[in-house]
Amino acid sequence: MALGQLIDGKWSSDWTERDKSGKFKRATTQFRDWVKADGSTAFVAESGRYHLYISLGCPWAHRTVLVWQLKGLQNVIGLSIVDPVISEQGWQFSNYPGCILDPNYGLDYLWQLYVKADGAYSGRVTVPVLWDKKTQTIVNNESRQIIQMFNSEFDRWATHADVDFYPEPLRGQIDQTLDAIYEPINNGVYKAGFASSQKAYDEAVTTLFGALDYWDSKLGESRFLCGDAITLADWCLFTTLFRFDLAYYGLFKCNIKQLRDFPNLWDYCRDLYQQPDVSEVCSVDHVKRIYYAGLPELNPSRIVPQGPGIDFASRVKR
Numbered sequence: 001m002a003l004g005q006l007i008d009g010k011w012s013s014d015w016t017e018r019d020k021s022g023k024f025k026r027a028t029t030q031f032r033d034w035v036k037a038d039g040s041t042a043f044v045a046e047s048g049r050y051h052l053y054i055s056l057g058c059p060w061a062h063r064t065v066l067v068w069q070l071k072g073l074q075n076v077i078g079l080s081i082v083d084p085v086i087s088e089q090g091w092q093f094s095n096y097p098g099c100i101l102d103p104n105y106g107l108d109y110l111w112q113l114y115v116k117a118d119g120a121y122s123g124r125v126t127v128p129v130l131w132d133k134k135t136q137t138i139v140n141n142e143s144r145q146i147i148q149m150f151n152s153e154f155d156r157w158a159t160h161a162d163v164d165f166y167p168e169p170l171r172g173q174i175d176q177t178l179d180a181i182y183e184p185i186n187n188g189v190y191k192a193g194f195a196s197s198q199k200a201y202d203e204a205v206t207t208l209f210g211a212l213d214y215w216d217s218k219l220g221e222s223r224f225l226c227g228d229a230i231t232l233a234d235w236c237l238f239t240t241l242f243r244f245d246l247a248y249y250g251l252f253k254c255n256i257k258q259l260r261d262f263p264n265l266w267d268y269c270r271d272l273y274q275q276p277d278v279s280e281v282c283s284v285d286h287v288k289r290i291y292y293a294g295l296p297e298l299n300p301s302r303i304v305p306q307g308p309g310i311d312f313a314s315r316v317k318r
Helices: 059-071 111-117 143-152 168-186 188-193 198-218 232-248 263-273 284-293
Strands: 005-007 010-012 050-054 078-081 129-132 137-140
Touching: 005 111, 050 059, 059 143, 059 232, 111 129, 111 137, 137 143, 143 232, 168 188, 168 198, 168 232, 188 198, 188 232, 198 263, 232 263, 232 284
Parallel strands: 050 078
Antiparallel strands: 005 010, 050 129, 129 137
């Protein structure tokens, strides 16, 4: 396995997302174009034009397929799901259960798609990827922007066009909440897990659990992060919480508490999981394999644990 990157369009197994102090530094995504229904960008919303490439194990990609699923875009935007275990050449397409091969070009590896978009591309090869089949390029590989597009720009064809996870009156609050949970929680688990110094780890895990305590308290006052309705902020927190006891608690050493020790966060996570159609795009198997079998730096044996036994479908006390 190599987390790797492309350098001038050539694959390299080098990975440098740490600074000299041992802190994890996430590389910035580079494709930031937008699909717009009003034709104000080069990428016009059309049914059948775009394709989404994801991993069910990756929390960033998971949030995009959740919104894709809940908006009812299955017949509008195509979907491919890579193998949960990152190979020596990065994300690969396979016939592993739950995966969907690349129907557009029959590619073996995701890096080949990046090179198709830009033959001289340098940077990480990440999921999700929103691909434009018409111009044969990557539109966007930033999950937060992709879910905003999925929320509204394809409503003309969406089965659930009435569902709005980013309503205009709440957008300011949603954006603030997304910012507030990103560094300490969404990215915080990675800062703890990939830290290569005690100081970097201690700082990350302390900040992480401080934030979890804060949001556990807030969720004692409201059902969801921004009130009584589910928003994009909730799906962005959910994908981290869903993985917490499965992988972050053990492999990433985020073990001050389990998610199940936070009464409100635990109820909240199950509440979201039990929303209609959500569980269909939640894979415990892919999550455990991406982390335990796919990160030999952290788990050299690549043994995937049988547990923990988590009942996300258990009754919520709300």
